[in-house]
Structures are given as structure tokens and as C-alpha cells.
Amino acid sequence: MSENKKGLLFVLSGPSGAGKGTVMKELLKSEPMELSISATTRAPRAEDKEGETYFFKTREEFERMIENNELFEYAQFSGNYYGTPKQYVIDRINAGKNVMLEIEVQGALQVKSAVPEAVLIFLTPYTVSELRSRLEGRGSETAEQIDRRIKRAMEEIEYISAYDYIVINDKIEETVDKLKNIISSEKAKAVNNRNIIKKFKGEC
Amino acid sequence: MSENKKGLLFVLSGPSGAGKGTVMKELLKSEPMELSISATTRAPRAEDKEGETYFFKTREEFERMIENNELFEYAQFSGNYYGTPKQYVIDRINAGKNVMLEIEVQGALQVKSAVPEAVLIFLTPYTVSELRSRLEGRGSETAEQIDRRIKRAMEEIEYISAYDYIVINDKIEETVDKLKNIISSEKAKAVNNRNIIKKFKGEC
Numbered sequence: 051m052s053e054n055k056k057g058l059l060f061v062l063s064g065p066s067g068a069g070k071g072t073v074m075k076e077l078l079k080s081e082p083m084e085l086s087i088s089a090t091t092r093a094p095r096a097e098d099k100e101g102e103t104y105f106f107k108t109r110e111e112f113e114r115m116i117e118n119n120e121l122f123e124y125a126q127f128s129g130n131y132y133g134t135p136k137q138y139v140i141d142r143i144n145a146g147k148n149v150m151l152e153i154e155v156q157g158a159l160q161v162k163s164a165v166p167e168a169v170l171i172f173l174t175p176y177t178v179s180e181l182r183s184r185l186e187g188r189g190s191e192t193a194e195q196i197d198r199r200i201k202r203a204m205e206e207i208e209y210i211s212a213y214d215y216i217v218i219n220d221k222i223e224e225t226v227d228k229l230k231n232i233i234s235s236e237k238a239k240a241v242n243n244r245n246i247i248k249k250f251k252g253e254c
Numbered sequence: 255m256s257e258n259k260k261g262l263l264f265v266l267s268g269p270s271g272a273g274k275g276t277v278m279k280e281l282l283k284s285e286p287m288e289l290s291i292s293a294t295t296r297a298p299r300a301e302d303k304e305g306e307t308y309f310f311k312t313r314e315e316f317e318r319m320i321e322n323n324e325l326f327e328y329a330q331f332s333g334n335y336y337g338t339p340k341q342y343v344i345d346r347i348n349a350g351k352n353v354m355l356e357i358e359v360q361g362a363l364q365v366k367s368a369v370p371e372a373v374l375i376f377l378t379p380y381t382v383s384e385l386r387s388r389l390e391g392r393g394s395e396t397a398e399q400i401d402r403r404i405k406r407a408m409e410e411i412e413y414i415s416a417y418d419y420i421v422i423n424d425k426i427e428e429t430v431d432k433l434k435n436i437i438s439s440e441k442a443k444a445v446n447n448r449n450i451i452k453k454f455k456g457e458c
Contacts, residue, residue, distance in 0.1 A: 172444070174450070174454060176453065176454070177453060178454055178455060178456060179456065204455060207450075207454045208451065210444055210447070210450060210451060211444055211445075212444075213444045214443065214444060215439065215443055215444060216442060216447045216450055217442055218450075228438065228439075228442055231434075231435040231438040231439045232439040232442060234432065234435040235419065235432075235436040235438075235439040236439075238419045238420060238421055238432055238435075238436060239418065240376070240414055240415055240416075240417045240418060240419060240420050243414075243420045244415070246378075246414060246420055246422075247411050247412065247414060249380065249381065250380070250381055250382055250411045251381075251382060251408060251411065252381055252382060252383065
């Protein structure tokens with residue numbers, strides 16, 4: 051509506067195996083929004099680019115970011131830190147960009163408590179047995195690892211009431227359409243359009 | 255998601271001349287939702303059908319409905335009562351239908367206070383001068399009547415913060431798309447999908 055309007059913050063989250071990565075990749079093909087870039091202490095791989103795939107940090111640097119409250123959320127996986135730097139996200143939103151975070155459920159809840167206006171979207175298959183099929187279909191994990199993921203998903207699903215939207219990821223095209231609808235209607239929310247009164251009256 | 259899931263209540267409102275009627279007509283061509291039927295004390299016209307265009311009531315019957323709290327909202331225009339009967343809307347929603355009310359701003363605010371989960375959509379042209387052009391384009395009212403409507407619109411626009419969504423009615427096709435997005439994303443809201451936890455766990 052206005053040139054200097056702020057962007058919105060969306061968080062796509064849900065159990066491991068729900069298809070978050072695939073969905074985001076498809077969504078970004080047609081939706082003008084930015085995917086947030088995480089900070090991590092894991093070693094860069096050949097395909098990694100600093101500031102594009104990740105912000106690479108030493109353990110010491112990362113822990114300083116934690117201490118200075120510079121992260122929206124963080125967690126450790128396999129001995130490495132992963133987190134979402136606040137400043138990058140805030141800068142993009144102030145520049146009028148809609149930003150999407152694609153993060154784990156616990157991280158999403160941390161973001162919501164830090165930024166109540168963040169729009170949380172829970173992506174999930176319809177049933178836990180579908181989730182199991184997906185995880186097994188990947189063929190990249192042991193039965194024991196899959197069991198652990200399923201157990202965690204059963205815990206995570208309990209948190210959906212803290213989310214704004216639930217999207218069942220059945221057919222990828224339909225899922226992307228649902229996300230685009232959510233983004234579009236969030237832009238139409240009254241709280242995001244307070245400038246309309248002045249515009250209507252011709253005062254700006 | 256579930257056979258016995260309740261429908262949602264939407265309220266389309268906004269200043270006279272915003273194009274609510276035209277937009278609703280277009281929307282209903284492709285969106286499976288029901289338009290609520292108002293009760294009125296005005297005399298039936300040739301094209302009217304009881305229970306389709308309106309529920310026709312005597313003044314006495316209508317005032318009894320007011321006393322018995324059987325209306326979500328009501329108002330008087332040109333000496334006739336118009337209102338939204340609760341029972342009809344509740345029955346349709348319980349039958350799983352999404353229901354749309356197309357009513358005046360004051361009525362919409364009454365509905366929101368009676369039914370906080372109702373989704374209020376404010377439809378408006380972008381500026382008051384556009385609204386004036388539309389009203390003048392209709393050619394059905396005197397300059398004085400138009401001035402009165404403009405004055406009222408300037409008051410009504412102040413209430414948009416009580417609404418959930420603002421939709422600028424510029425191009426009709428885009429407006430209808432925006433409404434469809436809102437309806438679709440409201441269906442994806444977490445509060446409207448509490449049964450998903452049980453479904454996910456295979457408990458129902």
C-alpha cells in the first residue's frame with residue numbers, strides 16, 4: 051500500500067519429514083519473499099557460501115551472539131549450533147521484505163515469544179503413519195533414528211495450538227497454494243493496514 | 255478435514271458504495287458458501303421470495319425477535335427494520351457451511367461483539383474520492399444523499415481496527431481472489447483445526 055511499509059515475518063515449521071524444504075523451494079519460485087539465513091558453527095562444505103547458505107561462526111562467536119541476545123532462536127544438533135540472527139531479519143523486514151524462517155518447532159515457539167506478530171505456520175502430513183512412510187522413503191536413516199523422529203513428532207504436534215495456521219502437506223502444488231493464500235491474507239489484515247484510514251481520507 | 259466440522263462465519267461490510275453486493279455475487283459463483291438471509295419489516299416486492307430474498311416479518315414479530323435476543327444485529331432504514339436472525343446462521347454453521355453476512359458497519363460491529371470468532375472483512379475503495387465517483391456513477395441519488403453517505407463513510411473508516419481484514423475493492427476479479435484467499439487461510443487457522451492432533455496420532 052505504501053512505499054515504506056514494513057514486511058511481515060513468517061515461520062514455517064513442523065516435524066522433521068513434513069517436507070518443509072521442498073515446499074519452501076517451490077514457494078520461493080513464485081512468491082516474492084526472502085528466506086532467512088541461519089548462523090551455524092558447523093564446518094562449511096564445498097557447496098556452502100558465507101552469507102548465502104549460512105553465516106559461518108566459530109563456537110566462541112556463536113556463544114557471544116547468544117550472550118548478547120542477537121538470536122531469535124538457537125539449538126544444538128550433532129554438536130553444532132544453529133540459530134537465526136535477529137539483525138538480518140529485522141533489516142530485511144524494515145526494507146519492506148516479507149521474510150520466511152524455516153525452523154524446528156522449538157525454535158518457532160522461541161520466535162513467537164520474541165516476536166508476537168510473527169505468523170507461525172505448522173506444516174505436517176495428515177497422519178503419523180504418512181510421516182513414517184516419508185522418512186522411510188528417504189532411505190537416509192536407520193530404523194532407530196526414524197523412531198526417534200516419530201516420537202518427537204508426536205510431541206511436537208501437541209504445540210499446534212501455539213501456531214497461527216496448520217497446513218497439511220499432501221500435494222505439493224496445493225500446499226504451496228495454501229501458503230500463498232496465507233501470505234496474501236496476512237497482508238490484508240487490518241493490523242497490517244493502519245495507514246489505510248489516512249489514505250482513504252486523502253490525508254497522505 | 256472432518257465430516258462434522260463446523261462452518262465459519264464471515265462478515266463483509268464497508269461503506270455504502272464500496273461494491274459489497276457486486277463482489278458477493280461474483281464470489282458466490284465460485285466459492286461454496288452461503289449468504290445469510292435477513293429478516294425485514296419492509297413490504298415484499300414482486301421479485302421477493304419468503305426465506306430466499308428475506309424473511310418477511312410484521313413490525314410486531316420483528317420487535318419480539320429483538321426482545322428475545324434472536325438477532326445478531328439489526329437497524330432501521332427508511333422506517334423499516336432489517337436484521338440478521340441468529341438461528342438460521344447457527345443452523346447453517348452447525349451443518350458445516352461457511353456463512354457470509356453482507357451488512358452495514360454498525361451491524362458488523364454488533365456481530366463481532368456477539369460472535370468474537372466471526373471474521374470481519376472491511377471492503378472499501380482506496381480513497382473517499384473514488385467512493386464519491388462510484389456513488390455519483392450510480393446516478394440513483396441526490397447530491398445531498400451522496401454527501402450524507404460520504405460523511406458516514408468518513409466515520410465508518412475509523413472502525414477498521416475492529417475488523418480482521420481490509421480489502422481494497424479496485425478490480426473486481428482481484429477483490430474476489432483476495433476474499434477467496436482470506437476464506438481459504440481462515441480454514442487453515444490453528445483454532446479451526448484442533449482435531450488435527452487426534453487425526454495425526456491416528457486416534458480418530
